[in-house]
Every structure is written in structure tokens, then in C-alpha cells.
Amino acid sequence: MTNYRNFPMVPRIIYGRESISQLDTIISAKRTDDGKMVFLVDYFFENNTEFLKQIPIKANDILEFIDVTHEPKTSYVDEIRDTLVKKGTIDGVIGIGGGSVLDMAKAVALMITNEGSSSDYQGWDLIKNAGVYHVGIPTLSGTGAEVSRTAVLTGPTKKLGLNSDFTPFDQVVLDPNLIKDVPVNQRFYTAMDCYIHCIESLTGHFLNAFSRSYGEKALELCQDIYLKKDVWDNDSDEKLMMASWHGGMSIAYSQVGIAHALSYGLSFMLGTKHGIGNCIVFDHLEEYYPEGVREFKEMVKKHAIDLPKGITKGLTEEQWETMINVAYGMEPLWQNALGPDWKNSMTKEKIRALYEKM
Structure with a gap:
């Protein structure tokens, strides 16, 4: 049963x-x-x-x-x-x-x-x-x-x-x-947390009709705001607030994925804020979320967002090991993204290679 x-x-x-x-x-x-x-x-x-x-x-x-x-x-x-x-x-x-x-x-x-x-x-x-x-x-x-x-x-x-x-x-x-008065960059980073929620939920192995119904609406709202509109207005405030709600609901019965797992590692080791961390990571995940990353890059360009670069330079081997282990330990996220046999396709070496791009 x-x-x-x-x-x-x-x-x-x-x-x-x-x-x-x-x-x-x-x-x-x-x-x-x-x-x-x-x-x-x-x-x-x-x-x-x-x-x-x-x-x-x-x-x-x-x-x-x-x-x-x-x-x-x-x-x-x-x-x-x-x-x-x-x-x-x-x-x-x-x-x-x-x-x-x-x-x-x-x-x-x-x-x-x-x-x-x-x-x-x-x-x-x-x-x-x-x-x-x-x-x-x-x-x-x-x-x-x-x-x-x-x-x-x-x-x-x-x-x-x-x-x-x-x-x-x-x-x-x-x-x-x-x-309504949130600074442009901060608003973008938190909005993209929602957008990335949706991409990871809608492409994940745990996806079901419950998650899809909320995730698709949240994704549509994010696209309306950041791809179709040129000016932020009251309608944008209201759409983003509801996108956040629907995005959160979309993962209640599913899960997030690779961007969040790697962002947790950045946050633990470097103190990188969650929204910014998700954006930094997602920018390098074309292999796993090709359409989502393409659209994300378009939104970054359209809204003139300058993503931080080079944040993993100069880490010691001990710091690398800690950061990788934190990310690797997020098993439900990897399972959702890559399936039950995720360890066959995602190794600690692969995680390091992704981090080195950042």
C-alpha cells in the first residue's frame, strides 16, 4: 500500500x-x-x-x-x-x-x-x-x-x-x-529563488499533479514579471508575492534540486546568501536545466544584474572538502534531480568541478 x-x-x-x-x-x-x-x-x-x-x-x-x-x-x-x-x-x-x-x-x-x-x-x-x-x-x-x-x-x-x-x-x-520598495538586485535574487524552485520541481523525479499545478503557475508569474514586463509596478508586486506562495506550495509535495544543494554548500562555507547563491550556481547548470538556465540568463541580461564571480577562489583543501560534503549530503535534493541512482552520475569530483566554475 x-x-x-x-x-x-x-x-x-x-x-x-x-x-x-x-x-x-x-x-x-x-x-x-x-x-x-x-x-x-x-x-x-x-x-x-x-x-x-x-x-x-x-x-x-x-x-x-x-x-x-x-x-x-x-x-x-x-x-x-x-x-x-x-x-x-x-x-x-x-x-x-x-x-x-x-x-x-x-x-x-x-x-x-x-x-x-x-x-x-x-x-x-x-x-x-x-x-x-x-x-x-x-x-x-x-x-x-x-x-x-x-x-x-x-x-x-x-x-x-x-x-x-x-x-x-x-x-x-x-x-x-x-x-514595493525592495532594492532591484535583492528583489531579483529572491524572485529567482522562486523561479529556480519551479524549474527544479517541474523537472524533478518527485513531480506530481499537485506540485505541477502550483509550480506552473509560479513559473508563469515569474516569466510575466521578468521577461514580459519592462517596468516594475503594483501588478509586479502582487504577482511576485503570489509566485512566492505558489512556488513554496509546489515543493510541498516534491523537492528542489541541484542548485539548492550546491547553494547550501556555498552558504555553509562562505556565508553566501541563499538567493544570491542559487543564482550563482544556476548560471552554471546548463547540463541539467538547459531551458531554465537559458531563460535565467536572458532575465539577468534584461534586468542588468551583475552576478558575483570568483567566489570559490583561494579555498583551502579543508574548505573544499567541507563545502562539497555539505552539498553532497543533501540526498533528497539529488534524488529529485537525478533519480534514485544519483550517486552514479554525481560524484564529489563533479561537484568540485561545478564549484570551480563559480
């Missing part, structure tokens, strides 16, 4: 411009007399008083600015969790920011109710207890973090998510106004 995966989805979602104005009403039902709401906000907004006015902070609540200069680390999650639990009852965690902040919010919410270090739970279905109530509000679109069942973290020995049925947000607020 087939063992079908029974994945949870985000149960409540509100969409629309200025929908963040409903946040106070949304979370009020979850407040207790002696509890606190914790707002984890991208440090980019630390001095943006107009933006911060939109956050409904009450007297006992906690506002924490999250430094996402580097990819989220398990040690950072543990540090925030340890600080919060000393302050009394936590009613909920609200993450406001890009994919890294949303992953931090999911991870902190889980670790408030699970003992030990978050590094103990890097993997699939290791979380034992449901986290506290958690809400995601993206201010960047593309990663799909707002809808996914994982919180991607860099641990002491690997970069891997807290993948569990308890990870998805209880509530998501999708407000296109929050992404």
Missing part, C-alpha cells in the same frame, strides 16, 4: 494591500492576561519609524530586531529562545521580514516548546512538540518561507531545515505594499 505524505498547510491567510493593518485584530484572540507577543523584525527596519508604527506592540510585548547579515544559525535561534523563556509566558511569535527572518520566527516558535538545541532537530520530522502560535509577514517575496514546512538553519556541521508538520505558520499576512 502506498504511504502518502499528509502535509499540513498554513490554515489562515489574509491577502491585500494594507492588510497588515488587521494584525492587531488577528493576534488579539491569542493573547493571554500574563503573556507576551514576540515580534521578530528584520533589522533593516530598525530606524524606519513609519514602518514600525504598523506593528501593534502592547506594553508587555517584546520587539527583537533580527540581524540577517548572515544566514540564520542554530546558535542564534537558541540564544533568542533562551532569552525569551526567561521573560515569562510567550503567547506567540510574529516574524516580519524576508525568508531568513521568517525561518527564524518558525524556528524560535518551535524551540520554545522543544528541549535542547535547534541543531538537534535539523532534518525531517524530528520536532516532537507543536510550537507556540506563530505568524509570518513577508517583506520580501520569492523564498516561499511563508508557506513552507521548513525553517532553514546553518548548524555546527550542516545547513539543513527543521522540516516538520509543526513548522508552518498558523497565520500568514500577505501585504504587497510591504515589498
Whole structure:
């Protein structure tokens, strides 16, 4: 008998411009007399008083600015969790920011109710207890973090998510106004994370009708924005926000592939941001995704994006070994891309050869 995966989805979602104005009403039902709401906000907004006015902070609540200069680390999650639990009852965690902040919010919410270090739970279905109530509000679109069942973290020995049925947000607020002023390059990198999600899902061995229906729509939206349009407008904001949502849904029942596996290695060893890392890697994967890479290069040229080059120069042999081992260890991603016998076609030497192009 087939063992079908029974994945949870985000149960409540509100969409629309200025929908963040409903946040106070949304979370009020979850407040207790002696509890606190914790707002984890991208440090980019630390001095943006107009933006911060939109956050409904009450007297006992906690506002924490999250430094996402580097990819989220398990040690950072543990540090925030340890600080919060000393302050009394936590009613909920609200993450406001890009994919890294949303992953931090999911991870902190889980670790408030699970003992030990978050590094103990890097993997699939290791979380034992449901986290506290958690809400995601993206201010960047593309990663799909707002809808996914994982919180991607860099641990002491690997970069891997807290993948569990308890990870998805209880509530998501999708407000296109929050992404309208994102810098062009940053917006492109996160949008391409979505585009690459779609290419890897739609060409993968785990593809099914569920994944295809979401992936094709997300891909279409990305193509509309980055190939057919010449000017960024309100329609672009809204399409990218929905592309991110659909792209995240497309991998709920499938998986990503080679670009993500290699990007994880770059991130762990060099601290390369996930979206940029995906772009750097994907630019060299014509052998595996010929049509997707051709289209990607066209988008890079059309929008005058200057991809970083030469980032793997000067590594020591120890660093090479670590980076390659992190990428090689992403077995589900390689299986999706190359099939169950993936080790016959993807060796560590081949991974190094790909990295050397970057």
C-alpha cells in the first residue's frame, strides 16, 4: 500500500494591500492576561519609524530586531529562545521580514516548546512538540518561507531545515505594499529563488499533479514579471508575492534540486546568501536545466544584474572538502534531480568541478 505524505498547510491567510493593518485584530484572540507577543523584525527596519508604527506592540510585548547579515544559525535561534523563556509566558511569535527572518520566527516558535538545541532537530520530522502560535509577514517575496514546512538553519556541521508538520505558520499576512520598495538586485535574487524552485520541481523525479499545478503557475508569474514586463509596478508586486506562495506550495509535495544543494554548500562555507547563491550556481547548470538556465540568463541580461564571480577562489583543501560534503549530503535534493541512482552520475569530483566554475 502506498504511504502518502499528509502535509499540513498554513490554515489562515489574509491577502491585500494594507492588510497588515488587521494584525492587531488577528493576534488579539491569542493573547493571554500574563503573556507576551514576540515580534521578530528584520533589522533593516530598525530606524524606519513609519514602518514600525504598523506593528501593534502592547506594553508587555517584546520587539527583537533580527540581524540577517548572515544566514540564520542554530546558535542564534537558541540564544533568542533562551532569552525569551526567561521573560515569562510567550503567547506567540510574529516574524516580519524576508525568508531568513521568517525561518527564524518558525524556528524560535518551535524551540520554545522543544528541549535542547535547534541543531538537534535539523532534518525531517524530528520536532516532537507543536510550537507556540506563530505568524509570518513577508517583506520580501520569492523564498516561499511563508508557506513552507521548513525553517532553514546553518548548524555546527550542516545547513539543513527543521522540516516538520509543526513548522508552518498558523497565520500568514500577505501585504504587497510591504515589498514595493525592495532594492532591484535583492528583489531579483529572491524572485529567482522562486523561479529556480519551479524549474527544479517541474523537472524533478518527485513531480506530481499537485506540485505541477502550483509550480506552473509560479513559473508563469515569474516569466510575466521578468521577461514580459519592462517596468516594475503594483501588478509586479502582487504577482511576485503570489509566485512566492505558489512556488513554496509546489515543493510541498516534491523537492528542489541541484542548485539548492550546491547553494547550501556555498552558504555553509562562505556565508553566501541563499538567493544570491542559487543564482550563482544556476548560471552554471546548463547540463541539467538547459531551458531554465537559458531563460535565467536572458532575465539577468534584461534586468542588468551583475552576478558575483570568483567566489570559490583561494579555498583551502579543508574548505573544499567541507563545502562539497555539505552539498553532497543533501540526498533528497539529488534524488529529485537525478533519480534514485544519483550517486552514479554525481560524484564529489563533479561537484568540485561545478564549484570551480563559480
